[in-house]
Amino acid sequence: RKEVEQDPGPFNVPEGATVAFNCTYSNSASQSFFWYRQDCRKEPKLLMSVYSSGNEDGRFTAQLNRASQYISLLIRDSKLSDSATYLCVVNRNGGATNKLIFGTGTLLAVQP
Amino acid sequence: DARVTQTPRHKVTEMGQEVTMRCQPILGHNTVFWYRQTMMQGLELLAYFRNRAPLDDSGMPKDRFSAEMPDATLATLKIQPSEPRDSAVYFCASGPGQGHYNEQFFGPGTRLTVL
Numbered sequence: 001r002k003e004v005e006q007d008p009g010p011f012n013v014p015e016g017a018t019v020a021f022n023c024t025y026s027n028s029a030s031q032s033f034f035w036y037r038q039d040c041r042k043e044p045k046l047l048m049s050v051y052s053s054g055n056e057d058g059r060f061t062a063q064l065n066r067a068s069q070y071i072s073l074l075i076r077d078s079k080l081s082d083s084a085t086y087l088c089v090v091n092r093n094g095g096a097t098n099k100l101i102f103g104t105g106t107l108l109a110v111q112p
Numbered sequence: 113d114a115r116v117t118q119t120p121r122h123k124v125t126e127m128g129q130e131v132t133m134r135c136q137p138i139l140g141h142n143t144v145f146w147y148r149q150t151m152m153q154g155l156e157l158l159a160y161f162r163n164r165a166p167l168d169d170s171g172m173p174k175d176r177f178s179a180e181m182p183d184a185t186l187a188t189l190k191i192q193p194s195e196p197r198d199s200a201v202y203f204c205a206s207g208p209g210q211g212h213y214n215e216q217f218f219g220p221g222t223r224l225t226v227l
Contacts, residue, residue, distance in 0.1 A: 032213050043203055043218035044155070087155070099168060100145075100216060104154035 003027055006088050006103040014111050017078050021106045023071040023088030030101075032091040033064055035073050038105065039084045047073075047086070078110045114138045116219035118204050124225045130192040133222045135204030136185055143207040144187045145216060146172075146179055150200045158202075161187065194226045 006023045013019050025033075033050035048055065050062040050071055061074040071088055088103040117136045125131055137144050146158040159169040159179035169179060176195070181187045191198055201223050205216040 034213075043220055045218065046215045049213050099157060099160060101157075102147075102155035 001026065002104070003092070003101050004088055004090050004103040006106050008104060008106060010107040010109050012109045012111060013078055015078060015080060017110075018074065018076050019078055019108060020075075021073045021086055021088075021108075023073075023103055025069050025071070025088075025090045025101075027090070027092055027101075028069060030069075030090045030092055033062075033071050034089040034091075034100070035060075035062060035071075036087040036089050036102070037084045038087055044087055044102075075108075078108075080110050080112060083108055083110045114217075116204055116206050116217050118202075118219035118222050120222055121220060122223045122225075124227065125194055126227050127195055128193040129226075130190065131194050131198075131224060131226075133189045133202055133204075133224075135187040135189075135206075135219055137187065137204070137206030138217055139185070141206035141208050141217070143209065143214075143216075144181060145205040145207070146187070146189050147203040147205065147218075148200045149203060149221075155203070158189070191224075194224075196226045199224055199226050 004025050035047040036044040037047040038044040048057050050064045054063045059076045063072045085105040085107050087105045090101045092101050119134045142163050144161040147155050149155045158172040160167045161181050164181040178190045201221045203218050203221045205218045207214050207216045
């Protein structure tokens with residue numbers, strides 16, 4: 001079993017739709033969490049950090065449930081430009097080593 | 113606009129040859145990471161440096177891979193001898209420190225094909 005698990009998709013949604021991605025992690029000692037975005041044949045880039053209280057950045061909302069070891073990303077009013085792979089990322093050892101463990105990603109395709 | 117740079121961007125080589133990949137981290141960043149990405153395994157951490165010292169290379173096959181930071185502006189990843197299973201995209205990333213939520217900035221990657 002992988003340390004960070006995601007549904008690989010693809011998620012095919014029409015423009016304007018709301019889409020949610022889920023992720024689970026197995027190491028209960030993990031302390032910080034992120035969503036990275038990776039466009040086709042490009043490098044990963046930080047989309048947003050995920051805080052315990054949940055956080056929102058425009059159309060994007062991230063939630064963390066430590067008890068269930070579950071992270072989510074909600075995208076509202078999806079745009080064509082949101083098409084990408086979304087990587088769930090966990091900092092395994094917290095701040096001491098900053099060692100990130102990446103999920104294999106969820107592919108989103110927003111259709112016109 | 114500070115960026116991580118990597119060379120070469122593409123490399124095709126034959127099995128058994130040595131491959132050297134180079135990375136220039138963002139100036140002022142003291143943590144450097146090497147990752148490998150394949151369709152099957154996703155992104156895997158190979159090596160991790162802080163202040164040029166190797167902290168973790170547990171993800172790296174030691175018999176053929178080596179990672180170094182000769183100075184603060186250069187990180188290298190070598191494969192000798194290369195094998196077809198090494199074909200992947202190799203990313204270098206750098207970060208400003210060890211805080212919980214410090215972002216890692218990725219370079220554009222080196223796409224390696226070993227025939």
